Amino acid sequence: MPTVLPPDDLESDPRIKAVFDDIRATRKTDFINNIWRYLAFDADLLERTWEEVKAVMATPSELDPLTKEMLYLAVSIINNCTYCVHSHTAGAKAKGMTKTQHAEVLKIVALASKTNQLSTALQVPVDPEFLLQEK
Amino acid sequence: MPTVLPPDDLESDPRIKAVFDDIRATRKTDFINNIWRYLAFDADLLERTWEEVKAVMATPSELDPLTKEMLYLAVSIINNCTYCVHSHTAGAKAKGMTKTQHAEVLKIVALASKTNQLSTALQVPVDPEFLLQEK
Amino acid sequence: MPTVLPPDDLESDPRIKAVFDDIRATRKTDFINNIWRYLAFDADLLERTWEEVKAVMATPSELDPLTKEMLYLAVSIINNCTYCVHSHTAGAKAKGMTKTQHAEVLKIVALASKTNQLSTALQVPVDPEFLLQEK
Amino acid sequence: MPTVLPPDDLESDPRIKAVFDDIRATRKTDFINNIWRYLAFDADLLERTWEEVKAVMATPSELDPLTKEMLYLAVSIINNCTYCVHSHTAGAKAKGMTKTQHAEVLKIVALASKTNQLSTALQVPVDPEFLLQEK
Amino acid sequence: MPTVLPPDDLESDPRIKAVFDDIRATRKTDFINNIWRYLAFDADLLERTWEEVKAVMATPSELDPLTKEMLYLAVSIINNCTYCVHSHTAGAKAKGMTKTQHAEVLKIVALASKTNQLSTALQVPVDPEFLLQEK
């Protein structure tokens, strides 16, 4: 159950309608998933969040769209966001993630979490080889 | 400062030497970074951790080595592991991560953390469209 | 579903009844929310937790009650506690949090999480200006 | 030690100089703290991050500047960001946080973390009273 | 709702059947809990995870089985894994955890989280007495 309720007539607010129209145009679909409906409880929060998602995730860049989705999914797992794990698993599959690649992402997330905790437990000193030379 | 101390003569233990030799052979380098030296305080922990890192990260698979390193880095940032942030930033650069790709990884990590927290704060319900059909 | 079950007749235990009576008197309401019912599986845990909540949250202090609730909510979001996000969103609203203030709390939580991760990813050195002078 | 190195002549890049000038003008100080210097390794990341910090933290709003800094500090503690704990403790003090208020923030952060974990451990069901009525 | 679906006829895959048979034999029960059914979406992930769980948790060692389950539970609470909190609370009870011991685990988890956050907030320097002498 959500902690805020979006109004029934969300798109009667022109700021919200403009964002939803841009989501539909950018993604070439009529589907507006729930995060956008709930963020719309504050038009400014909706506008800023979509603007950033569009710039980072929906604009061609050096990383391909599937790699970006898998990175988003990995972060969402560690941050333990149920909604985001579902939406970005679906998103990565929509961008072509195979069952084997899905399993690979999970193996890396699991292994990294394991060695992250071991490094913290041991307080392993950073190798000088990894450090940049200050100028 | 670490919480355990590796002995000076680590490689006099044949189990440890075997792992270190395999690290050197697999990575084609003489450099053994600190995580392995400190994990060596328990030979079983060292063997199992290396076996898994080798299988997941150093064996050809559907994901390319750079993508795997960037995923590992993203997880290490969220888990807040200082050692791992340094080692996997260096690792990703060694596998070809450009400055622009590095910035992209950071933008995705930052954006995902932001929307993860917003989804949690709003307790956004998962869209039925994202759910799998149970058979 | 909970991992412990409170007995039906919770208040037949005088230690539990005393805490519940104090909650009702302090909050001027008959409503005892679930966290207290489930903590009652161990009377000592219930007593100590309520004593601390009462001292920190329900005793006049330099911070006003709404600011305290918003801080509690922000922590609960980052710690990803579903129950606490719901109870402290409701609590902050009961203490007067407006829709705009709610959105502001979420913007700060989201922005802080973003810059927290960027600082960790970059391992930004602390400016000497921020450090206290040891005496 | 950082994972990227800002160039010596940061402000020879007009995009970076524009952001730094705006930070100085907005904050009415010549001091540019390190997070901005290191974010400058990518001009886009610098511009976007400052734009958001300025809008959320340095623009008058319903929450007063001290409350906003204390919320930022609370989140930074839970996210375990060393740099941010230092910079936002200093920031809150600069905005008037007293020693007693500082201790109060810490007591709330500590108490919330405690009850967050207890709620998770007990999987306490959300009270129907806390749930919004779907329309 | 899960993000992957195990096939109906899981055990028609001989690799999966072998793991399930070993789980049944090791635990002396016909009950295969859900984590294993879902991990079976990738036979390699299933095999490796079970192999590690068997070695660490189901093999006699210096720590007794109940202590190991309580440690697993404590970690699962902090990592906020709903499934794991349920399965390891049940597991610890099955290995003899009393109601009082359960409450004790929760008190330690809650107290440690509290002092962990206080130490981070204060950036308490590590006492030289706690540091090992490098050889």
Add this chain to the structure above:
Amino acid sequence: MPTVLPPDDLESDPRIKAVFDDIRATRKTDFINNIWRYLAFDADLLERTWEEVKAVMATPSELDPLTKEMLYLAVSIINNCTYCVHSHTAGAKAKGMTKTQHAEVLKIVALASKTNQLSTALQVPVDPEFLLQEK
């Protein structure tokens, strides 16, 4: 570097002296480790924290002192508290934790973190067998 500075003459404050005296008497040592010196920036915070640590950790209970320290250490690792990882590794060793037990704690922490993340990634449904029957 800490974010608060304890005064030089901490024990000239009778409330602080009383706590420090009780720490020394309870632990049968003159050594007061840093967390107590820094918590002393607020006498109330110091008194309450010590009172809880004494009750939970330094009072005979159903769990033995070493098990309690290992649980505290496991939580501190996951919460990524550098100070606490050092102090509770030292504490567990002082209570008799062997090198093998230390390695076992780390193996459980690492394995649990791994399966916690896998369960979250897969959103594994809780088995009905693990759920308590509501009365």
